[in-house]
Amino acid sequence: MDKLIVVKIGGNVIDDDETCAAFLKSFAAQKEKKILVHGGGKLATKLAGQFGIQQQLVEGRRITDNETLKVVTMVYAGLINKTIVAQLQASGCDAVGLSGADGNVIRAHKRSNAKLDYGFVGDVDAVNSTFLNTLLQQNMTPVLCAVSHDGAGQLLNTNADTIAQETAKALIPFYRVELLYTFEKAGVLENVDNENSVIPKVTSKNYAALKKSGAIFAGMVPKLDNAFAALHTGVARVCIGKAEHLDALVAGTSGTSIVHE
Amino acid sequence: MDKLIVVKIGGNVIDDDETCAAFLKSFAAQKEKKILVHGGGKLATKLAGQFGIQQQLVEGRRITDNETLKVVTMVYAGLINKTIVAQLQASGCDAVGLSGADGNVIRAHKRSNAKLDYGFVGDVDAVNSTFLNTLLQQNMTPVLCAVSHDGAGQLLNTNADTIAQETAKALIPFYRVELLYTFEKAGVLENVDNENSVIPKVTSKNYAALKKSGAIFAGMVPKLDNAFAALHTGVARVCIGKAEHLDALVAGTSGTSIVHE
Numbered sequence: 001m002d003k004l005i006v007v008k009i010g011g012n013v014i015d016d017d018e019t020c021a022a023f024l025k026s027f028a029a030q031k032e033k034k035i036l037v038h039g040g041g042k043l044a045t046k047l048a049g050q051f052g053i054q055q056q057l058v059e060g061r062r063i064t065d066n067e068t069l070k071v072v073t074m075v076y077a078g079l080i081n082k083t084i085v086a087q088l089q090a091s092g093c094d095a096v097g098l099s100g101a102d103g104n105v106i107r108a109h110k111r112s113n114a115k116l117d118y119g120f121v122g123d124v125d126a127v128n129s130t131f132l133n134t135l136l137q138q139n140m141t142p143v144l145c146a147v148s149h150d151g152a153g154q155l156l157n158t159n160a161d162t163i164a165q166e167t168a169k170a171l172i173p174f175y176r177v178e179l180l181y182t183f184e185k186a187g188v189l190e191n192v193d194n195e196n197s198v199i200p201k202v203t204s205k206n207y208a209a210l211k212k213s214g215a216i217f218a219g220m221v222p223k224l225d226n227a228f229a230a231l232h233t234g235v236a237r238v239c240i241g242k243a244e245h246l247d248a249l250v251a252g253t254s255g256t257s258i259v260h261e
Numbered sequence: 262m263d264k265l266i267v268v269k270i271g272g273n274v275i276d277d278d279e280t281c282a283a284f285l286k287s288f289a290a291q292k293e294k295k296i297l298v299h300g301g302g303k304l305a306t307k308l309a310g311q312f313g314i315q316q317q318l319v320e321g322r323r324i325t326d327n328e329t330l331k332v333v334t335m336v337y338a339g340l341i342n343k344t345i346v347a348q349l350q351a352s353g354c355d356a357v358g359l360s361g362a363d364g365n366v367i368r369a370h371k372r373s374n375a376k377l378d379y380g381f382v383g384d385v386d387a388v389n390s391t392f393l394n395t396l397l398q399q400n401m402t403p404v405l406c407a408v409s410h411d412g413a414g415q416l417l418n419t420n421a422d423t424i425a426q427e428t429a430k431a432l433i434p435f436y437r438v439e440l441l442y443t444f445e446k447a448g449v450l451e452n453v454d455n456e457n458s459v460i461p462k463v464t465s466k467n468y469a470a471l472k473k474s475g476a477i478f479a480g481m482v483p484k485l486d487n488a489f490a491a492l493h494t495g496v497a498r499v500c501i502g503k504a505e506h507l508d509a510l511v512a513g514t515s516g517t518s519i520v521h522e
Binding site: 050051070073074075076077078079081082083085086087090094095096097098099102131134138140149151152153154155 | 356
């Protein structure tokens, strides 16, 4: 079975043109079949501000009203996605940028929550692995942004970590899938201010204890929960680490590996 | 040989939500293999204004500086393209939205003109018909926006009529291709204010005379030049007409047909 790497690139990496360009060169050079998933960084928030759209964040999640959804679609599916695709093409990687609506790649439903209306935010129902696999089989590289659709004409703002995880899971029947979350830190850190305090391995056994002791920074918990969820569905390996270390992350010599044990 | 219709949808149609939605339903219902090409309408100009970007138009063409290119990419490849794709998906049409960078679909070069720098404007060099045909063979419908790339990482603003024409031409080896330019008028009009004055047929024989007599409105000339260029490359039929009349345009009972004779 061929190997497939699903790489999520974090917003802070996208915000820095130089770091992003270096990452994309390194990503393009990976020989394995690969999929890139990206969110939006600060650009969407900045543009919404320029348009005079008030941003609401509740529990770290953006409330997506109709105007915010338009900005998200413009920035994620438009500017960022196409800039990434053009750069990958320039490095010899035959990238194809997709929102979840394109080829019905990511179908979701609008999140319903009795306590809070998140607006046009989607929770993923299905990934079109047939279409993604068709592209992969032609040595093309899908580049997915954090916009899905509901199949009834509504675009939905969707968490990019979740899209990466669901995409990895959907391709398990076809590939030995590895899921790499890359961001600005070298991995899961014991001390959030010390880049040398990377926890090399989080297992299902030590995770609860690490959380309880506060060794794992609260902001990392959703990422790790996603990672364990992915492992449980049959992803071969999940790794969290620095975007600039992509080669070493792929080789397994950098970052934090999340494993069963 | 299967029939393929390449349909260009004009900016004024996109600007009107209701007309656009009706057009997309009718487009989705076409049984033939099909490709949709769209430009941007007034939204890009409006947004650029909101950002305080000064728009320059010379001979009806927008000068595309770097900031304008960003707006164009956001609006054409992001908001408009994905809104169209989500609506087509909702009508059972398996649409895939693409900029020219995606799968290297439209490769272009930056226009060089000794007299005038158009900025990041591209003239088309090559259409990746292999990839488009792969999608068509899987009953998918490519939706192309008016953004191309140069293969070296640069996105380029590109005339949508030209993209439609070059795409139609590139698929001639695989299909009997018909090219339909749809906009807000019922066809090429003898009197621009009279919707009933449609010229049903423009031939290579009467075109020069119609131009000379002023019977053909100056704004239509580039469209007709494109149409004749497409005919010369082997497109089976070119038709110009009203977006709301798509069924009749496909059937050949509405609009202006541009033919050799």
